Amino acid sequence: MKRRKSPQEKKRLSYTKDRRNDYGENDKSSRKSIRRNKRTPHRANRHRDHQVLEAARGAADEQSGEAAEERLYARRPKRWKKVRDAPLGEILLGRIERRVKRGIHDPGTGRKRIRRIRRRQKV
Known part of the structure; x- marks a missing residue:
């Protein structure tokens, strides 16, 4: 019988396997x-x-x-x-980094989100 995936595991797989057009x-x-x-x-x-x-x-x-x-x-x-196409996690990282750099996002919040996405990608 197949083991059920937790929501965290689904999110991690989504960040690594889902792809987006970055052209x-x-x-x-x-x-x-x-x-x-x-x-x-x-x-x-x-x-x-x-x-x-x-x-x-x-x-x-x-x-x-x-x-x-x-x-x-x-x-x-x-x-x-x-x-x-590029993995979803890389696309999201790039978006958040660009927003922090341009001053759209608060740098503290942006860094937290970046760390969270990187942690989800590694596990």
């Missing part, structure tokens, strides 16, 4: 932007390859073929990589 954009827009960000570099690479190979058209000789191949591989292809 700075709306989390719903990621549905479209991830696809767009994958698509754009591939398109640019195909376009560049086409331009290089189009310049090498004509009579087939070894020199022009080698020159075209050199130009083709001289530049690293563009790429994009997805970055995973």
Whole structure:
């Protein structure tokens, strides 16, 4: 039989396992932007390859073929990589630290909250 989790244990797990989008954009827009960000570099690479190979058209000789191949591989292809979201605990820590730094939160209360969140993350 499964053991029941205490509220404190649930909170700790939530801070470590739950994730939030920290990229700075709306989390719903990621549905479209991830696809767009994958698509754009591939398109640019195909376009560049086409331009290089189009310049090498004509009579087939070894020199022009080698020159075209050199130009083709001289530049690293563009790429994009997805970055995973940050844990909820880190996001909350950053928010509170920023508020204390800007003077929105009382420094004493802010430090207490920061210690509490860090303690929950460690256990």
